[in-house]
Amino acid sequence: MRALVVDDSRAMRRIVTRILEDAGFDVLEAGDGQEALDVLETQETPPELACVDWNMPVMDGLTFINHVRQRPQWRATTLMMVTTESEQGQIVRALAAGAHEYLIKPFTGEAMVEKLDLLGLLPAPTGDLT
Amino acid sequence: MTSTSAPDNELVLAAIEQVWGSMLFATADPWPADQPADFGSGVQAQIELRGDWNGRLVLTCDSDVAAQIAGAMLGAGPEEVLPALDVHDAVGEVLNVVGGSVKGALEGVSALGLPGVTECTAPPAPGDCLVVSWRDAPVYVQVVPDAAA
Numbered sequence: 001m002r003a004l005v006v007d008d009s010r011a012m013r014r015i016v017t018r019i020l021e022d023a024g025f026d027v028l029e030a031g032d033g034q035e036a037l038d039v040l041e042t043q044e045t046p047p048e049l050a051c052v053d054w055n056m057p058v059m060d061g062l063t064f065i066n067h068v069r070q071r072p073q074w075r076a077t078t079l080m081m082v083t084t085e086s087e088q089g090q091i092v093r094a095l096a097a098g099a100h101e102y103l104i105k106p107f108t109g110e111a112m113v114e115k116l117d118l119l120g121l122l123p124a125p126t127g128d129l130t
Numbered sequence: 131m132t133s134t135s136a137p138d139n140e141l142v143l144a145a146i147e148q149v150w151g152s153m154l155f156a157t158a159d160p161w162p163a164d165q166p167a168d169f170g171s172g173v174q175a176q177i178e179l180r181g182d183w184n185g186r187l188v189l190t191c192d193s194d195v196a197a198q199i200a201g202a203m204l205g206a207g208p209e210e211v212l213p214a215l216d217v218h219d220a221v222g223e224v225l226n227v228v229g230g231s232v233k234g235a236l237e238g239v240s241a242l243g244l245p246g247v248t249e250c251t252a253p254p255a256p257g258d259c260l261v262v263s264w265r266d267a268p269v270y271v272q273v274v275p276d277a278a279a
Contacts, residue, residue, distance in 0.1 A: 005213070011220035014204055030272075055226075055242060084230020084242065106152040107225045 004028045006036040006064065007082070008056040012105075016051050016082065018072065019109045023116055023124040025049065034061030036070070037067055043064035048079045049121055051103075054083035054094070060098055069098035078119055134189045136183055137232045137273050144233035146262055146271065149224060154202045154264075156254075160262035161268040168192065174250040175225040185214030185275040189225045191251050196221050203234045209247060218247040228271075 004023040006018045010031075017027045028047060030036035033056060040046055050068070052061040061081060068074045080101040081094045091102050101115050116122050150158040161167075171217035173196040175189045191199070197205045200212050200220035212220075232249070259272040 004157040009226070010216060011203055011223045013201065018205070049220070051262055055244060057244060084227055086230060086234035105230060106149050108152055 001049070001124065002028065002032065003028045003049040003051065004036060004047045004077075005037060005051050006030045006033065006061065007051075007053040009053070012053070012082075016112070019112050020049075020051070022109075023113055032056040033061060033064030033067070040068070040074060040077075046074045048076070049078050049080065049116075049119075051080045051082045052099075053054055054081060054085045054090070062119055065094070065097045065099055065125060068102070078121060080115060080119070083113075136140040136275055137179075137187075138187065139273075141235050141273055142187070142228070142232060142260055142273060142278050143262065145228045145235075146260075150232055150262075150264075152200060153224065153227065156202065156265065158213060158262040158264070158269075161263050163220060163261075165268075168204060169253050170194075172196075172253065173221050174249060175218075175222045175245050175247045177222075177225050177229040177245045178243035179229065179236070179241070180241040180243070182235070183236060183275070185273065186243075187225060187232065188254070188259075188270075188272040189221065189230050190250060190259075190270040190276055191221070191264065192253075192273075193217075193249075195264050195269065198250070198267075199264060199269075211254050222247045250265055263274060 003020045008031050009012045013029050020027050030039050045070050054061040079099045081099045082103045084105045085105045146158045150156045163176045169215050176186050178183045178186045196217050198216040203220045226245045229242050233239050253270050261268045261270050
């Protein structure tokens with residue numbers, strides 16, 4: 001599976017990317033919403049997941065989600081807002097715009113993996129069945 | 131619980147403790163007022179809060195401390211030297227997340243700015259800020275209302 005991490009902080013992109021790679025994802029990165037749209041345009045098939053920060057320069061995460069939801073070819077991408085915006089009203093806005101999940105910073109790797117599990121985005125276990 | 135007044139030290143300390151614990155895997159205790167600390171060159175991050183209360187949060191620390199914070203956040207090895215760009219970005223993101231927690235506890239505050247990070251040569255006066263520990267060094271956090279800017 002593939003994921004797109006959209007955050008203006010290089011440090012936060014690195015943290016989220018590491019969590020997702022450990023969970024089995026191949027990860028693409030973008031530094032703002034517009035750059036993320038540009039990345040999506042280059043993909044033959046869209047990634048299964050996009051983790052999107054809210055407050056970013058150039059294009060914020062909510063605007064990015066609105067753009068994605070207007071494009072039928074990107075509807076299969078699950079959108080997870082990963083942000084410091086913690087007020088209930090902001091969470092409702094993001095979900096109404098089309099986000100499927102919402103994770104508030106600061107978060108732990110375990111919390112993100114739990115969200116992925118809830119979304120059905122964790123690869124099936126491949127452990128020893130004997 | 132929310133508040134319409136300026137964020138007080140208790141609220142800011144709670145936000146710092148949360149960020150230290152979940153992002154930096156460390157505890158944030160108040161720095162003893164009588165304990166001296168070295169400060170060569172420093173890093174200072176600022177972020178604005180806009181709404182019923184207007185002002186900014188300012189986080190200042192020694193450059194070596196900033197590098198340690200970035201290393202902890204990014205899981206860098208003990209010998210790994212991070213570029214200044216990554217150190218500044220990490221310190222800015224730490225303050226961004228602290229600011230988000232503070233914003234969430236302030237009734238009426240509606241917008242958090244983007245963090246800015248610069249270099250500095252001196253810490254703020256201890257009486258003007260909250261001083262917390264990062265390992266064995268201090269980190270200074272100020273709440274600066276617009277009128278005092």
